[in-house]
Amino acid sequence: MTIFIMSPKRHNSFIKFLLPLLFWVGLWAFAAQLVGKPFLLPSPLLTAQTLTAQAVLPAFWQKTGLTLLRMMGGYLLGVLLGAVSGALTHFSATVSALLSPVMRLLRATPVASFILLLLLWVGTTWVPVVTAAMMVIPIVWGNVEKGLESTDAQLLELTSAYEFTIGKKLRLLYIPSLLPFFFAAAKTSIGLAWKAGVAAEVLCAPKFAIGTEIYRSKLYLETPALFAWTAVVILFSFLIEKLISALISRWEVAL
Secondary structure, eight states, X not given: OOOOOOOHHHHHHHHHXXXXXXXXXXXXXXXXXXXXXXXXXXXXXXXXXXXXXXXXXXXXXXXXXXXXXXHHHHHHHHHHHHHHHHHHHHHOHXXXXXXXXXXXXXXXXXXXXXXXXXXXXXXXXTHHHHHHHHHHHHHHHHHHXXXXXXXXXXXXXXXXXXXXXXXXHIIIIIHHHHHHHHHHHHHHHHHHHHHHXXXXXXXXXXXXXXXXXXXXXXXXXXXXXHHHHHHHHHHHHHHHHHHHHHHHHXXXXXX
8 A cells, every 4th residue: 555645845835825725714704704794705615605606517617718718818929029029129229219118108007097998999809818918018028128138248249259140149148048037027927917817807898708707796796706706816827827837947947
């Protein structure tokens, strides 16, 4: 018979995760019992029952899947545009003068303003995608610029002296200098893209979306459903961030 023994490190991590979780769930249950009105504050058990009832329905996975598709589409689009714009502003002073103010404007503008403006310009299906991308672009742009600026100047002079091709400079100098900054931006921006995209769904209410269900739950005072869908957002946010971090860690080791 094989007995599974958890390593001390994993055991400590598990305890550090479990104890705070039990504390806050217990506090939530106590507060719900104290209030005694599920439409104001549903209990953890009622929220879990509502979530379970939703999760067995095919429509639940359709809505969740389409929200994930929109968010990941916006995220990947933002990463691509942010990386390209960061490289362009680094290598071209003209492009930098044109794009840098726009990037700073994107950073400063509230998410809600973006969403409301986008509702005027694009269809409801595309608002979450574009919103997620807008959150990612400035972060990736800034990190890509910093990564390229951190390239060793002496090594650049050396490659110029030996007449390295542009491709060789990119492979041997720029990309190794850039990757840590790029990976950091990719990890940081995924959570922002997810939350901003769901917020966009709440405001624009596309046909099948988590954000639409959150809005409907609030509109009809279905507080247990509101808590259940919010739990879905938190859970998938956690899972997506862990997945992206794991993929990036593997790439960092491979490179």
